[in-house]
Amino acid sequence: MYDIILLFLAGLLAGSMNALAGGGSFVSLPALISVGVPSVAANATSTLALFPGGMASSWVYRDGVKSVCGVNAIAIAMMTVAGGVAGSVLLLLTSSKVFDGLLPWLLLVATFMLAAGPRLSARLRTQTRPNVLAFATVQFFLGLYGGYFGGAVGLMMLAAWSALGGEEIKSLNPTRMVMVTAANAVAVVVFVLAGAIVWQECIPMTTGAVIGGWIGAHIGRRLPSPVVRVLTLAVAVLTTTVFFSRAYL
Structure with a gap:
């Protein structure tokens, strides 16, 4: 019973975090590991567990979905899905040692990009215009990371889009x-077909x-942009710190 309550509360918090700023895997993955699920299976199970919550948030946000950096939302989705398939297959082929060692550095890059996004975007606008090919390439790798692990992939998208397009984080949240x-x-489909899900904990x-x-999506639509940015940065810093500690301490 204790495990069930713990997993329910972890899902509640992780779903809210994903709706507001991302980083929900920081809560869900350690919770699954703490009840005895192996790390790769825990990651696959976490992806499936958080997926319906993401669907619920996406439904709330559906009216705000728009193009980013001049790229149509459908085109962005196609690149994201292609990357998600590649990433989920890659996860199933990755050892736990490599999996644990790489994540903190990816999160550190995402945190830096998010913090420097507005200033970097101003420089990019004055020096060059992001083209569709460059944006599609970035989005494919974001989708790959999302399928591979997914931890803070929302933060990484916001960081990259903010840097390339210079829009407010709150306005980018629905997309x-x-x-x-x-x-x-697509990652969920791959994990289910591969038998990587631990259903009892899921x-x-x-x-x-x-x-x-x-709940998180409704709150996120009402919060001012500066508050959303502060929360996003706080989640990014906390997520990065925890994963560095987990990997090296």
Whole structure:
């Protein structure tokens, strides 16, 4: 019973975090590992558990989905899905040692990009215009990361889009939520077909994530942009610190 309550609460918090700024895997993955699920299976199970919550958040945000950097949302989704398939297959072929060692550095890059996004975007606008090919390439690798692990992939999307387009984080949130959900959707299919899901632990976490995703999305639509940015940066710093500690301490 304790494990069920823990997983439900972890899903509730993770779903809310994903709806607001991303980084929900920081909560869900350690919770699954703490109840005895191996790391790769825990990551696959976490992806599935948080997926319905992402769907709930995406439904709330659906009216705000728009093009980013002049690229149509459908084209962004296609690149994201292609990357998600590649990333999920790559995860199933990756050793736990490599998996644990690489993540902190990816999160550190995402945190830096998010913090420097507005200033970097101003420089990019004066020196060059991001082209469709460059944006598609970036988005493919974001989708790959989303399918591979997914931890803070929403933060990485916001960082990259902010740097390339210079828009407010709050205005990018609906599109970010839908693209993260798209990457997770194809990853879930791969993980289920590969038999990588631990179903008993997945169900209570999924229930909590759906509720948390719905609540978090409604809160996120009402928060001022500066508040959303501060929360996003806070989640990024916390997520990066925890994963560095987990990998090296």
